[in-house]
Amino acid sequence: MEILQQKGRVHVPICCLLVFLIQFSNLYFLSFADDYYINCGSDANVNLTTGQNFVGDSNSGSSFSKSDAITYMNQLPASVSPLYQTARASSDPFYYQFKITIGTYLVRLHFLAFSSTSSNLSSAVFDVLDSTKFKLLNNFTAKNSTSSPLIKEFFIRIDSTGSFRLYFTPRTSSLAFVNAIEFFAIPSDFTNFIPEDYTGNFPLQTIYRVNVGGPSQNDTLWRSWETDDTYLPDPNSAKDSNKGTLNRNYVGEIDGLVASNASVAPDWVYQTAKVMNITASRPANSSSITWSFRVSGNARHIVRAHFCDIVGQPYNVVFNLYSNGNLRKEIGSSNNTISGLSALPFYYDFMVSPSESELINISIRPNLEDATDLNAFLNGLEILEIMEGVASIPNVKESKKNMVALVVGSVLGGLSLICILVAGFVFCSRHRKVEKQVEIADWSPMLENGGSSYSRGTERTITVSPMNLMNLGLKIPFAEIQSATNKFDTKLMIGKGGFGNVYRGTLLNGTKVAVKRAYKRDEHGSGSGQGRPEFQTEIMVLSKIRHRHLVSLIGYCDERSEMILVYEFMEKGTLRDHLYDSNLPRLTWKQRLEICTGAARGLHYLHTGAAGGIIHRDVKSTNILLDENHVAKVADFGLSRSGPLDETHVSTNVKGTFGYLDPEYMMSEQLTEKSDVYSFGVVLLEVLCGRPAIDPTLPREQMNLAEWGMLCKKKGLLEQIVDSPLKNQINPSSLRKFSDTVEKCLQEDASDRPTMADVLWDLEYALQLQQTTTLKEAHEDSTTIDASSAAYRLPVVQRFPSLGSTINGDDMRDDELDTTENEIFSELKIGDAR
Structure with missing residues (x-):
């Protein structure tokens, strides 16, 4: 192998190629995080009709600590998916660990409390927290009377690259379990919840996601939208409206309202709406529509309201949006910035402070001063709880067996190629040492190893007091x-x-x-x-x-x-x-x-x-x-x-x-x-x-x-x-x-x-x-x-x-x-x- 020297450096052509490939693989891991759909407590895969393929946790690319794989002891009812036939459970704290990059992640945790020969999951009471110490679930039990699974959905912003853990911590004399986990990165605009009075980087839990004026259904990102009818205290105050075509040509913000795209909400959310049911006994000038949602009274919430003007002719509806009686926003403002944009989907985010009533009431009412068409409409609602509770990371018993290895070889096509690359790199390193003696500078003493968001190799240290x-x-x-x-x-x-x-x-x-x-x-x-x-x-x-x-x-x-x-x-x-916070003036x-x-x-x-x-x-x-x-x-x-x-x-x-x-x-x-x-x-x-x-x-x-x-x-x-x-x-x-x-x-x-x-x-x-x-x-x-x-x-x-x-x-x-x-x-x- 010909050795080339340039600028006092040693270059080995084949090794250079190997180094390039290793750099390429590193870039892949910098830029992509795996999407995890995990069938917990099982080696089998489960394909759902929604298109998700849940992989047995031993083969999922994640790793988990010591815990038990348990199986439903009776024949599974036909109405329940095989995904909920197994679970991972323990009376001690355990975790799942994921390889991640910087970004926003959607996390769904699936629970169905069943009985097995070793455990009765109906008695489980536990907490779930992430590796940043935020509590996602507190004193949680999955026991319910419907025998249907409970699905908890969270949005978590991760600001560092490496590994991320979800801890399942049982309460005293109880156990913790999980049937399935979804953990995947999502586009930034999907969860760009930025109300002016919201600060912090807390996880958000989806409490309600409502398709106003339309049926319950799931979208292509497996978000579940439910119908709004059950949340109307006065069903006679509103009626359904629909339209076939949307205008998605506009991108940006108008008067504080953000133009929506398909990742924020699907077309069918904006193609249906609730509008005012105006009758002789319900004149528009004295009517409103209110939706009522029960929430935690000691938590802050973010509300996202979805609008699309499929109502007004000629699109001159102007109305006010309220939460718990407080004016939040004028929709379709009098300066005509929104009026005239036919069938444009947009949304508005705001924060609601804790309330002793444990209710969030969302109301819409015509603006009697500015509107020429006295009406009001709403297409969708999302309510997310800000998870501000924190807890200490639990002591976890690691499994004596080898942990399930992270799948790090996918980018290069297999373990054999990785071995070749590593061997090549080692060869290059040794060859370089033969050709040129590398001296280590006499640096001032450092303390113990550590302190980084990325670490590799062994660092020489000097022990000092x-x-x-x-x-x-x-x-x-x-x-x-x-x-x-x-x-x-x-x-x-x-x-x-x-x-x-x-x-x-x-x-x-x-x-x-x-x-x-x-x-x-x-x-x-x-x-x-x-x-x-x-x-x-x-x-x-x-x-x-x-x-x-x-x-x-x-x-x-x-x-x-x-x-x-x-x-x-x-x-x-x-x-x-x-550089990135839209609430701050641009430099x-x-x-x-x-x-x-x-x-x-x-x-x-x-x-x-x-x-x-x-x-x-x-x-x-x-x-x-x-x-x-x-x-x-x-x-x-x-x-x-x-x-x-x-x-x-x-x-x-x-x-x-x-x-x-x-x-x-x-x-x-x-x-x-x-x-x-x-x-x-x-x-x-x-x-x-x-x-x-x-x-x-x-x-x-x-x-x-x-x-x-x-x-x-x-x-x-x-x-x-x-x-x-x-x-x-x-x-x-x-x-x-x-x-x-x-x-x-x-x-x-x-x-x-x-x-x-x-x-x-x-x-x-x-x-x-x-x-x-x-x-x-x-x-x-x-x-x-x-x-x-x-x-x-x-x-x-x-x-x-x-x-x-x-x-x-x-x-x-x-x-x-x-x-x-x-x-x-x-x-x-x-x-x-x-």
């Missing part, structure tokens, strides 16, 4: 933190991640802070062993650095086995929030450039200014925070590695977040500061395109943003995927410079990527180009200033030395960095712009 690493001057008593957060009130929770929940708080001295409290972990809990190293690393890093573009650590607490970090409060939240291109430049300054300081140099290792849009003035600050240093960056690399366990990980680092396990540069390049592309780094709902070639963006760049089509609000804002020269910077950051070979100092220089230049355009436009109509004068032309800029070569990294302070940049950019001669 945690107390030697702690800054005792930053310690804050647990009692003060409890007081600051009102005992960790869930109403003050502003975020959650792999380490723990984040709360807003105010210290005794009046300082507003963000408090990150680690999840309670044990030897059986998910992510066990990861919290303590992240906690200590964060304190180590942040206690020795200060910079205007790095989040400041206010203090920490390690009392009572707690791991709590207290930071300065960042008023505007994460960069990701401002202008100038704001985005300034945010990217600020983040680059922070990372540049980490690489060259902090003592010994620091590699962040988890650069992403959620780890860039914004203060009240939209000043960017880099956050979350739990995965950071510190040490001299003049070494070639350090061999280390791969950690970070899928979609942002440097592919060369993933394959070689050799970390350099250029890994941060790659991740930051993904963030830059995310800022430009306004979409996530990994989006499994998109076509395969578009799922990975870095690959898709670079493909569009090479084809000259990058402008076509720019975030739509920006398309008329960006100066072409600024876009060209910015996109060239992105391309350099995302080079596969780390040696071809720029330093963070070079990235910062390029971003400052892109900002200058954008500001120059603004200055020119401000004067282009002036009769006293020549718009074509040299003062307003785009500058021809000579390449200056990188910032890193003009600054002593060991002694650099924030003010010195800004001074140096000002000196360099003052030579651009562009007015007073920086």
